[in-house]
Amino acid sequence: MNRYPLWKYAILLLALLIGTIYTLPNVFGEAPAVQVSSAKVTMKVDQALSARIEKALADAQIKPDFVQLEGNSIKARFGDLDTQIKAKEAINKAINADPAEPSYIVALNLLSRSPQWLSKLHAFPMYLGLDLRGGVHFLMQVDMKSALTKKAESLTGDARTMLRDKNIRHAGISRDGNSVVIAFREEAVRKQAEDLLSEQLPDVQWTPSNDGLDLRLTGALKPKAEIAVQEAALNQNITTLHNRVNELGVSEPVIQKQGRDRVVVQLPGVQDTAKAKDIIGRTATLELRMVDDGAEAQAALSGSGPVPFGTERFIDRGFGPIIVKRQVVLTGENLTDAQPGFDENQQPSVDLTLDAKGARIMKDMSRENIGKRMAIILFEKGKGEVVTAPVIRSELSGGRVKISGAMTTQEANDTALLLRAGSLAAPMEIVEEKTVGPSLGKENIEKGILSVTWGFVAVAVFMSVYYMLFGLFSSLALGFNLLLLVAVLSMLQATLSLPGIAAIALVLGMAIDSNVLINERIREELRAGMAPQAAINIGYERAFATILDSNVTTLIAGLALLAFGSGPVKGFAIVHCLGILTSMFSSVMFSRALVNLWYGRQKKLKSLSIGQIWKPESEAEQPAAK
Numbered sequence: 001m002n003r004y005p006l007w008k009y010a011i012l013l014l015a016l017l018i019g020t021i022y023t024l025p026n027v028f029g030e031a032p033a034v035q036v037s038s039a040k041v042t043m044k045v046d047q048a049l050s051a052r053i054e055k056a057l058a059d060a061q062i063k064p065d066f067v068q069l070e071g072n073s074i075k076a077r078f079g080d081l082d083t084q085i086k087a088k089e090a091i092n093k094a095i096n097a098d099p100a101e102p103s104y105i106v107a108l109n110l111l112s113r114s115p116q117w118l119s120k121l122h123a124f125p126m127y128l129g130l131d132l133r134g135g136v137h138f139l140m141q142v143d144m145k146s147a148l149t150k151k152a153e154s155l156t157g158d159a160r161t162m163l164r165d166k167n168i169r170h171a172g173i174s175r176d177g178n179s180v181v182i183a184f185r186e187e188a189v190r191k192q193a194e195d196l197l198s199e200q201l202p203d204v205q206w207t208p209s210n211d212g213l214d215l216r217l218t219g220a221l222k223p224k225a226e227i228a229v230q231e232a233a234l235n236q237n238i239t240t241l242h243n244r245v246n247e248l249g250v251s252e253p254v255i256q257k258q259g260r261d262r263v264v265v266q267l268p269g270v271q272d273t274a275k276a277k278d279i280i281g282r283t284a285t286l287e288l289r290m291v292d293d294g295a296e297a298q299a300a301l302s303g304s305g306p307v308p309f310g311t312e313r314f315i316d317r318g319f320g321p322i323i324v325k326r327q328v329v330l331t332g333e334n335l336t337d338a339q340p341g342f343d344e345n346q347q348p349s350v351d352l353t354l355d356a357k358g359a360r361i362m363k364d365m366s367r368e369n370i371g372k373r374m375a376i377i378l379f380e381k382g383k384g385e386v387v388t389a390p391v392i393r394s395e396l397s398g399g400r401v402k403i404s405g406a407m408t409t410q411e412a413n414d415t416a417l418l419l420r421a422g423s424l425a426a427p428m429e430i431v432e433e434k435t436v437g438p439s440l441g442k443e444n445i446e447k448g449i450l451s452v453t454w455g456f457v458a459v460a461v462f463m464s465v466y467y468m469l470f471g472l473f474s475s476l477a478l479g480f481n482l483l484l485l486v487a488v489l490s491m492l493q494a495t496l497s498l499p500g501i502a503a504i505a506l507v508l509g510m511a512i513d514s515n516v517l518i519n520e521r522i523r524e525e526l527r528a529g530m531a532p533q534a535a536i537n538i539g540y541e542r543a544f545a546t547i548l549d550s551n552v553t554t555l556i557a558g559l560a561l562l563a564f565g566s567g568p569v570k571g572f573a574i575v576h577c578l579g580i581l582t583s584m585f586s587s588v589m590f591s592r593a594l595v596n597l598w599y600g601r602q603k604k605l606k607s608l609s610i611g612q613i614w615k616p617e618s619e620a621e622q623p624a625a626k
Contacts, residue, residue: 482504
């Protein structure tokens, strides 16, 4: 009756083992570390750089715990803060020849102290939020006026192209603020242009007006379109910031919108505010220009002549100096995607996808420049570098461009990554900045752990006193629930914050409620005169429906917080929902397993250690209970 089959015990032992393994990394804490990442998107972080860092540390007689390449950064862990500072100086001196223009960012960071064998099992500690780990917080204001101005400039160009394609003559197109103003000499022509533009640009409200003898057609974005432009600019900025921060390996950054024109950026673990500003300020812009291969340009490259008028000198990262015309053909705004691939000869290539405007411009430009080179330039912090300069072999139509040539598969991947690194849709400025020091974060962690520990101890003592042995089983099940919850959060690499710790404390109180229902149900059955073995079985079976109902209703509330909340509320909801699910498993299955192990094989069981069983005086005597 009260015996589990062997496979159920095996599941519980496996869950206990997995829970222990994935909880362990959170016990070891964090150690000082130095993180090296690229300061320029054209600089590689690879094993060769890792070897240089190891040599620099050895020359400085600094012994790290380890130096390893992780993603797009190299991390070195040290035993104490003094060694961390010395290591940063030694590494910076070794890999950055020019401190005024560093090729790599050398930043202070924190890494887990957990042993390597746990890392090989992919057992990592939970990420800690800004309030627990320390770090920097920025509130950034997006310049929406600039986004609307840029859109108006784009509409001006689109209108000019549409009228030219349909041979509709006008007396000039200009931009007045965020509006497009087109002048005409004939009313019929203006009407024709209004019909065309209203059909082709439905987001623009076109209004005819007269200024003396001049006939004008003024176009302005509709209110809904303005909001859409602002939202698109905000979302693009968030995506760009994510790309930049993720490439630098900042642990679990928080980048989210606040209102219609603000972005919150939180970088946990970053100890240097100046470095953090550098991280979020690294936004690249992309331009496509034609290469000047004329005699004057060649003379300039050889050093025998000046740079021709209307051109600039850049560095091609693969082939050295190159002369490029100043006129911009396309920008990164027209590039929607860049992926590595293979050409018709199965050679590595980069496949570009352009938007409609970019495809139209590329078709016209390529038709007129077959056999000439086109440079793709990446600008960062005001300085440009040529990523690649392929030769135009034929007319490029359809919005898809394939770049191929003397490149390896890795170079194709790197080039595609560089081209995907987008630019900001609108400028941003920091309007609020605050730093949470590691000492304050450590204090928050200690207080959070104390609150959970004392809450657990208080519940365990009460249950053991009130329900005796069954209370001890309930307390062990509660500990198993806490172990599973921390393990699941670690496996999901969730971010734990102060609201998350509050949710853990709340989950402990809610989880024990299930065992209270079970214990009271068993007491009721004993009070009714049922045999102890039958009381255990019936108590667990009948209490399960009540436990399920109460947990489902609580889970619905948690899911509502998860769906509609943000920031700290969302963090609380995630822990809350996971805690409900783990408590269903631990309070019912794990505690029943303990009871079955203790009482299940006792055939002539006469009493249960479940505390005092109160009964009405009119009832017959119940089975004895300790």
